[in-house]
Amino acid sequence: KAGVTQTPRYLIKTRGQQVTLSCSPISGHRSVSWYQQTPGQGLQFLFEYFSETQRNKGNFPGRFSGRQFSNSRSEMNVSTLELGDSALYLCASSLDNRSNQPQHFGDGTRLSIL
Amino acid sequence: KQEVTQIPAALSVPEGENLVLNCSFTDSAIYNLQWFRQDPGKGLTSLLLIQSSQREQTSGRLNASLDKSSGRSTLYIAASQPGDSATYLCAVHRAGKSTFGDGTTLTVKP
Numbered sequence: 001k002a003g004v005t006q007t008p009r010y011l012i013k014t015r016g017q018q019v020t021l022s023c024s025p026i027s028g029h030r031s032v033s034w035y036q037q038t039p040g041q042g043l044q045f046l047f048e049y050f051s052e053t054q055r056n057k058g059n060f061p062g063r064f065s066g067r068q069f070s071n072s073r074s075e076m077n078v079s080t081l082e083l084g085d086s087a088l089y090l091c092a093s094s095l096d097n098r099s100n101q102p103q104h105f106g107d108g109t110r111l112s113i114l
Numbered sequence: 115k116q117e118v119t120q121i122p123a124a125l126s127v128p129e130g131e132n133l134v135l136n137c138s139f140t141d142s143a144i145y146n147l148q149w150f151r152q153d154p155g156k157g158l159t160s161l162l163l164i165q166s167s168q169r170e171q172t173s174g175r176l177n178a179s180l181d182k183s184s185g186r187s188t189l190y191i192a193a194s195q196p197g198d199s200a201t202y203l204c205a206v207h208r209a210g211k212s213t214f215g216d217g218t219t220l221t222v223k224p
Contacts, residue, residue, distance in 0.1 A: 045211050
């Protein structure tokens with residue numbers, strides 16, 4: 001069974017641009033969560049999607065948005081990029097949003113802002 | 115607001131030693147706690163998941179315990195090997211959101 005796939009693996013952008021990251025969950029998984037990992041702030045929760053609906057949202061500005069498609073694939077968009085957005089963005093999927101389901105993570109997209 | 119703390123931040127041990135990593139959390143109203151391993155430049159690999167109603171889980175040389183009332187979890191690694199070198203993260207999960215600690219970076223010297 002294929003794991004969580006995130007594309008692209010690496011991305012370089014400049015300030016002010018926008019970016020879209022993609023996450024394909026494990027087949028059959030319907031819940032997808034996004035996290036930002038930086039050396040200074042650690043791993044921080046961005047948002048969670050289940051059945052194409054955003055169920056939970058972390059404390060990030062509105063420049064960070066996402067969506068989930070009917071096949072459970074998810075995209076995350078960041079607009080008006082800032083230097084501080086440089087980070088490893090991780091996607092996790094689980095079977096559903098019930099408590100007894102473990103989260104499975106992809107290898108992430110490393111975003112560098114110049 | 116949930117806060118997760120992991121102690122120590124870094125640990126270096128000789129091969130073969132048994133070790134314990136600690137994780138504490140401030141809000142005991144959690145659904146589950148999950149331990150992960152992260153290798154440099156990689157994503158997170160799930161090691162063990164403990165439901166809030168459970169006390170411990172075991173997988174091979176790993177044993178994780180959970181004391182929800184005191185807000186603590188430990189990850190015990192037996193007979194450590196150089197391949198165990200990585201950053202270990204614990205995360206508590208509630209209402210569709212996981213809160214992570216900053217991790218313990220483990221180095222196992224041959």
